[in-house]
Structure formats: structure tokens, C-alpha cells
Amino acid sequence: MSTTETTTQSRNRKMNITVLGAGIIGLTTALKFQKHGGYQVTILAEHFPTDGKSIKYASLSAGAHHVSTAEDDVKQRAIDIETFKTMWDLSADGAAPGCFLRLPQTEYYREEPNLDTLKLMTNFKEISKDSLVPGAVAGITYDSVNSDSPVLLNYLLSSFLANGGSIVRASVMHIYQVIEGGPAAFAALNEQEHPPSLYPLPDGIVVCVGLGAMFLGGVEDKEVYPVRGQTVLLDAPWVKDSMSLSGKSGTSKLWTYVIPRKSGTVIVGGTYEANDWHPRPRPETTRDILARVLEMHPAIAPPAARESGRKPTVEDVLPIIVEESCGFRPCRKSGPRLESEWIDTGKRRIPVVHNYGHGGFGYIASYGSASMSLDLMERAFAQQP
Ligand SMILES: Cc1cc2nc3c(=O)[nH]c(=O)nc-3n(C[C@H](O)[C@H](O)[C@H](O)COP(=O)(O)OP(=O)(O)OC[C@H]3O[C@@H](n4cnc5c(N)ncnc54)[C@H](O)[C@@H]3O)c2cc1C
Structure with missing residues (x-):
């Protein structure tokens, strides 16, 4: 019998769970607890998907393609593969309209890659050396699925609310505030609209909380740091290939990618700059990204430019820019934190599960790490003295 079954049978009421954070990690985690059936879930967060982009909210900045870098890390591989299977099912016609696009993923590498995990993907094939893009020493393709991050986040939030979940906006200063006061400590003080019983x-x-783990009192994780990424959103419905070129170029780590979305827009990028806190897109970086992407995948240029008989330029692509954007990947030196602890404030003692620090792979790891969080919580309750 699994931990989940044991603890569900031994409880005679729904347990109240507060999820801190409403990014891709918080939303998939909240839904996972909710779908289990034994939990009433409230999300407390400073930013929600409907707020629009904020530098403090990485999830709205993501591409988001599914290229696992788990390599030979067995735990991460299981997380990424569970996520992929869930997204693949959700990408079937009518399941989660507009959220996902199925397509072949093409990966090129400047250095020999470790393909232990990617080899497991359906229709995995190595690309012959004479078909590689400039600068690549290896290349692969496989069947994948891209997420349209703003559409997916809103879909997850509306599913959570439709299933009876509650949300409260809060900028939490210390985790003790939530342990001792719960969501009610932050909800509007209107007892008719928000009876205290709604927020036990x-x-x-x-x-x-993603990068917020650096600052949240009681957590203040010194291993967490930002890795800035800049992207450009293009209106380019003719682009049908999802493609990246990664690896070191000289002394810097360069990462060039093209991520088509269901809507016909395409995210191109990118940059990977550790501890760069600049909160706005840099115009010179936008031009650099477009030049790199044109070199890797000239088909991003509008048809008129490609049919003109000359090499398409950055100027040809500027008119189809929808938006320039940047975000901070919530990285963590020793990898994502997925563990539980009991926190005792002196007034209350409850289990706290940590699920943050997913760096550039929060979408790739989302559903799998949500399952692991549920399992960690179930185990903590099962061991309760
Ligand atoms: C340019 C770019 C491209 C990317 N591309 C991909 C990709 O292709 N595939 C992929 O898998 N990943 C990609 N990522 C990474 C991905 O975006 C992140 O891993 C993911 O969004 C992290 O999600 P999160 O929920 O942990 O954090 P966030 O999305 O940052 O959410 C944090 C949440 O916690 C809340 N919060 C924080 N502190 C507090 C507090 N004190 N009180 C209350 N609320 C708080 C915030 O308001 C927010 O709701 C990309 C990232 C960038 C920047």
C-alpha cells in the first residue's frame, strides 16, 4: 500500500494546504493536491497569471519547450518524463485548448552532449554530421510539445478555481505569518465576502516561490540565484520547427532557440546570464538574438525577405516583433529543492514541503515535481507523532 493510500484512509477530514506561489510550480502543485481529493487548497501569492509580466514572476517569461537536461540524474529524469507524459496527454485535441503545440524538437550542440535521457523520447534520431547547422558538432530530433506559457498558466489557474480552490494575494514576509495566521491573515477584511471559515x-x-526563496523569512536560501534570460516574441505563423543550439562559444555559454506556439507566435532567444539583475530587455541583446537565430534558422524571416533572393537580415525581422522580454530563472547551486521539514514557530508546528529552484526547467519539471511534493507531504503526515 502506498503512503498516499495509507494516510488517506487514516484521515477523516480534508487537510488544509496552503501553496505559496502561483507560477508554473505553484499552480501544478496546487492542482495535484486538489486532484488527490484529500486536500482543500489555497494559493497565496504576490503575482498571478492574470497580472501580466513582472520581473518577479519567471513563469510568464518562459518559452517553453521540453528539452530535459536530466542526463544521467535518475530522479530528475523521472520528474521530467512524468511531466512530458502529462503535457503530451493534455496536448491532445480539445484537452487544454491553446496551451500546447506538438511538433518535432531539433537540438544542436556545440559540444558532445550527454543524451541518456533524451534518447528515451519518442522518435529520437541523431542528425547526420553533414546536416548540422554552423557551429554544431552533434544534433538530434524527437517528438515534443511546447507550452504557450501565458495561456497555460491561465488555464491552470482557472482549472484550480473551478475545482473549488481559493486564491489570496499576499506578499509574505516570513513563513511564520502563514503557519500562525494562514491565508486569512492576508485576505480582505470583509467577513461577508471572506468568512474566516473559508481560510482555515x-x-x-x-x-x-521560485527566486522568492532568496528573500522569504524562514527560508532565505543562500543557494538560490537568478540567471537572466532575454527573449523576443515574433508573429511568425510560418515557423514550424522547434530548434536550439546550445553549448559554449569561446568563454561564454550561448543558447539560441526558436520555440513556436499554438497561436502562431514564436519565442526566440536567448541569453543565460548568472547574477545579472537588469530588469529590462536590452536593445543590443535583441539584435544579437535575432542575428544568431537567423544564422541557425533563416526561416524565421518573413516570406518576402526569404523570397527576395538575398540573405535575410535583422532589419527584415524587426517589423514582426510582438514583444521583447526578460526574466530571472530561479536557479539553485545544488539543484531544485524538493524536501520536507517540520517548522515549529513555538505556537504551531506543521510540515512544510519545499518545491523551488527549478532554474531554466520549471515547465519541464512541473507536473513531476508536483507529484513529488504531494508524496513528501503525505509522508510527513504519515510520520506525524
Ligand atoms: C527567458 C526564459 C526562458 C525560459 N524557458 C523555459 C523553457 O523553455 N522550459 C522550461 O521548462 N523553463 C523555462 N524557463 C524557466 C521557467 O520559467 C522557470 O523555471 C519557472 O517559471 C519557475 O517557476 P516558479 O513557479 O518556480 O517561479 P515563478 O514563476 O517566479 O513564480 C513564483 C511565485 O511565487 C510568488 N512569490 C515569491 N515570493 C513570494 C512571497 N514572499 N510572498 C508571496 N508570493 C511570493 C510569486 O508572486 C509567484 O507567484 C525559462 C525562463 C526564462 C527567464
């Missing part, structure tokens, strides 16, 4: 004290908390 949490029996457990899941921390999904």
Missing part, C-alpha cells in the same frame, strides 16, 4: 489555518504548506 494550514495543516501543511508547500513553498513554490
Whole structure:
């Protein structure tokens, strides 16, 4: 019998869970607890998908393609593969309209890659050396699925609300505030609209605050740091290939990618700059990204430019820019934090599960790490003295 079955049978009421954070990690985690059936879930967060882009909210900046870098890390591989299977199912016609696009993923590498995990993907094939793009020493393709991050985040939030979940906007200063006061400590003080019974004290908390783990009192994780990424969104419905070129170029780590979305827009990027806190897109970086992408995949240029008989230029692509953007990947030196602890404030003692620090792979790891968070919480409750 699994931990989940044991603890579900031994409880006679729904447990109250507060999820801190409403990015891709918080939303998939909240839904996972909700779908289990034994939990009433509230999300407390400073930013929600409907707010639009904020530099403090990485999830709205993501591409997001599914290229696992788990390599030979067996735990991460299981997380990424569970996520992929879930997204693949959701990408079937009518399941989650507009959220996903199935297409072949092409990966080129400047250095020999470790393909231990990617080899497991359906229709995995190595690209012959004479068909590689400039600068690549290896290349592969496989069947994949891209997420349209703003559409997916809103789909997840509306699913959560439709299933009876609650949300409260809050900028939490210390985790003790949530343990001792619960969501009610932050909800509007209007008892008719928000009766206290709507927000009981949490029996457990899941921390999904991304980069916020650097600053949240009681967590203040010194291993967490930002890796800035800049992207350009293009209106280019003719682009049908999802493609990247990664690896070191000289002394810098360069990452060039093209990520088509269901809507006909395409995210191109990118950059990978550790501890660069600049909160706005840099115009010179936009031009550099477009030049690199044109070199890798000239088909991003509008048809008129490609049919003109000359090599398409950055100027040809500027008119189809929808938006320039940047975000901070919530990286963590020793990898994502997926573990539980009991926190005792002196007044209350409850289990807290940590699910943050997914760096550039929060979408790739989302559903799998949500399952692991549920399992960690179930185990914590099962071991309760
Ligand atoms: C340019 C770029 C491209 C990317 N491309 C991909 C990709 O192709 N595939 C992929 O898998 N990943 C990609 N990523 C990475 C991905 O975006 C992140 O891993 C993911 O969004 C992290 O999600 P999160 O929920 O942990 O954090 P966030 O999305 O940052 O959400 C954090 C949440 O916590 C809340 N919060 C934080 N602190 C507090 C507090 N004190 N009180 C209350 N609320 C708080 C915030 O308001 C927010 O709701 C990309 C990232 C960038 C920047």
C-alpha cells in the first residue's frame, strides 16, 4: 500500500494546504493536491497569471519547450518524463485548448552532449554530421510539445478555481505569518465576502516561490540565484520547427532557440546570464538574438525577405516583433529543492514541503515535481507523532 493510500484512509477530514506561489510550480502543485481529493487548497501569492509580466514572476517569461537536461540524474529524469507524459496527454485535441503545440524538437550542440535521457523520447534520431547547422558538432530530433506559457498558466489557474480552490494575494514576509495566521491573515477584511471559515489555518504548506526563496523569512536560501534570460516574441505563423543550439562559444555559454506556439507566435532567444539583475530587455541583446537565430534558422524571416533572393537580415525581422522580454530563472547551486521539514514557530508546528529552484526547467519539471511534493507531504503526515 502506498503512503498516499495509507494516510488517506487514516484521515477523516480534508487537510488544509496552503501553496505559496502561483507560477508554473505553484499552480501544478496546487492542482495535484486538489486532484488527490484529500486536500482543500489555497494559493497565496504576490503575482498571478492574470497580472501580466513582472520581473518577479519567471513563469510568464518562459518559452517553453521540453528539452530535459536530466542526463544521467535518475530522479530528475523521472520528474521530467512524468511531466512530458502529462503535457503530451493534455496536448491532445480539445484537452487544454491553446496551451500546447506538438511538433518535432531539433537540438544542436556545440559540444558532445550527454543524451541518456533524451534518447528515451519518442522518435529520437541523431542528425547526420553533414546536416548540422554552423557551429554544431552533434544534433538530434524527437517528438515534443511546447507550452504557450501565458495561456497555460491561465488555464491552470482557472482549472484550480473551478475545482473549488481559493486564491489570496499576499506578499509574505516570513513563513511564520502563514503557519500562525494562514491565508486569512492576508485576505480582505470583509467577513461577508471572506468568512474566516473559508481560510482555515494550514495543516501543511508547500513553498513554490521560485527566486522568492532568496528573500522569504524562514527560508532565505543562500543557494538560490537568478540567471537572466532575454527573449523576443515574433508573429511568425510560418515557423514550424522547434530548434536550439546550445553549448559554449569561446568563454561564454550561448543558447539560441526558436520555440513556436499554438497561436502562431514564436519565442526566440536567448541569453543565460548568472547574477545579472537588469530588469529590462536590452536593445543590443535583441539584435544579437535575432542575428544568431537567423544564422541557425533563416526561416524565421518573413516570406518576402526569404523570397527576395538575398540573405535575410535583422532589419527584415524587426517589423514582426510582438514583444521583447526578460526574466530571472530561479536557479539553485545544488539543484531544485524538493524536501520536507517540520517548522515549529513555538505556537504551531506543521510540515512544510519545499518545491523551488527549478532554474531554466520549471515547465519541464512541473507536473513531476508536483507529484513529488504531494508524496513528501503525505509522508510527513504519515510520520506525524
Ligand atoms: C527567458 C526564459 C526562458 C525560459 N524557458 C523555459 C523553457 O523553455 N522550459 C522550461 O521548462 N523553463 C523555462 N524557463 C524557466 C521557467 O520559467 C522557470 O523555471 C519557472 O517559471 C519557475 O517557476 P516558479 O513557479 O518556480 O517561479 P515563478 O514563476 O517566479 O513564480 C513564483 C511565485 O511565487 C510568488 N512569490 C515569491 N515570493 C513570494 C512571497 N514572499 N510572498 C508571496 N508570493 C511570493 C510569486 O508572486 C509567484 O507567484 C525559462 C525562463 C526564462 C527567464
